[in-house]
Amino acid sequence: MLGRVNHIAIAVPILEEAAAIYRDTLGAKVSAPQSLPEHGVTVVFVELPNTKIELLEPLDDLSPIAAFLQRNPAGGIHHICYETPDINAAAEKLQAVGARVLGDGTPKIGAHGKPVLFLHPKDFNGTLIELEEV
Numbered sequence: 001m002l003g004r005v006n007h008i009a010i011a012v013p014i015l016e017e018a019a020a021i022y023r024d025t026l027g028a029k030v031s032a033p034q035s036l037p038e039h040g041v042t043v044v045f046v047e048l049p050n051t052k053i054e055l056l057e058p059l060d061d062l063s064p065i066a067a068f069l070q071r072n073p074a075g076g077i078h079h080i081c082y083e084t085p086d087i088n089a090a091a092e093k094l095q096a097v098g099a100r101v102l103g104d105g106t107p108k109i110g111a112h113g114k115p116v117l118f119l120h121p122k123d124f125n126g127t128l129i130e131l132e133e134v
């Protein structure tokens, strides 16, 4: 079911400040911001040799990451995204063993234009997991 780590996401209060740390202090290549209204966030990707860091800022108070940032005002690691070859088969298999697929259980299109799903953190050692079909 699981392929490569596609990205590790960090929720941040101010995206431009966080992007500048990775670009200027850490010398990394950082993409331009992408607003994703259907996901309630604006994101940038930090390109690394073996994976990416996704920096996430809430679009508004209704964002799914708003409560996370209220709990963690300075920001923090938000989710891990694993690649999977067949996201619907993965969802079916996970639901069959009682794992919670968030939302209505059908994949949405993520920041890379690929289908994504999220799995409840309480079912995976307190870690929010995103699956991206690649």
Ligand SMILES: CC[C@H](C(=O)O)C(=O)SCCNC(=O)CCNC(=O)[C@H](O)C(C)(C)COP(=O)(O)OP(=O)(O)OC[C@H]1O[C@@H](n2cnc3c(N)ncnc32)[C@H](O)[C@@H]1OP(=O)(O)O
Binding pocket: 009, 036, 039, 041, 043, 054, 056, 064, 065, 067, 068, 077, 078, 079, 081, 102, 103, 109, 110, 111, 112, 116, 118, 120, 121, 122, 126, 127, 128, 130
């Ligand atoms: C898809 C576009 C882009 C991409 O990569 O392509 C993205 O990644 S967009 C990312 C933003 N979208 C999402 O995160 C969608 C999925 N997330 C959610 O639906 C919510 O964030 C949810 C349900 C995971 C958490 O909702 P909320 O923060 O409102 O809190 P709850 O009270 O419902 O939380 C229940 C329980 O889980 C703990 N929690 C919450 N978030 C996380 C987290 N990121 N990591 C670990 N644990 C988390 C929270 O503390 C609660 O625990 P409790 O012990 O009951 O207090």
Ligand SMILES: [Co+2]
Binding pocket: 007, 009, 054, 079, 081, 130
């Ligand atoms: Co993500």
